[in-house]
Amino acid sequence: MASRGRHGGAPAREDEPRCEERAEQQAPAPQGPILPPPPPVDYGVFMQGLVQAMQTHAHTQAALQAQLEAQAQVPAQDHGGPSIMEKFKRMLPPSFKGESNPILAGSWMREILDGAYERCTAGKS
Template identity: 80%
Template sequence: AMASCGRHSTQAREDEQRRDERGEQHAPAPQSPTVLPPPPPVDYGVFMQGLVQAMQTQAQTQAALQAQLQAQAQAPAPVP
């Protein structure tokens, strides 16, 4: 009987620890100084390339949209 009681109490403690860990994952404790890991070194060349590519594609889509709008505006309106 004593052994079973001991097992139950240790299981309960483990469950409490698991609950605490889950809670810490949801809300990082403010008192811990190292909440965020140090940022990895960023290769700014690759980063800028991606940024420029994104801007270029955006400009291309905008130009295509403008061309479509201009074509629609230039096209004679269908007379009802």
């Protein structure tokens, strides 16, 4: 079988660069300083660091879990009276339906403030 040549059928000479070599030669030069290659990775040191990080994470998780359990065991302090939310609900304020209309939201807010103002001034008379 005859060797395959270039466009005209003439075989490529040994001293001429091939197509792949010409593409490499025409590549633009990198901009900026040329950095040295990174140092080789010491996988033993890497694994030791990874194990240490995992142990630290486990200790932190255990401490957080213990803190959460301790907080759950402490009962909420009861001041002997109703909460602010309970007091607010007893006043039967107008409810807000979650409307996106700013006029409705504004009128609801005015009703809440007017009711609060009336309750504040009613006790002072």
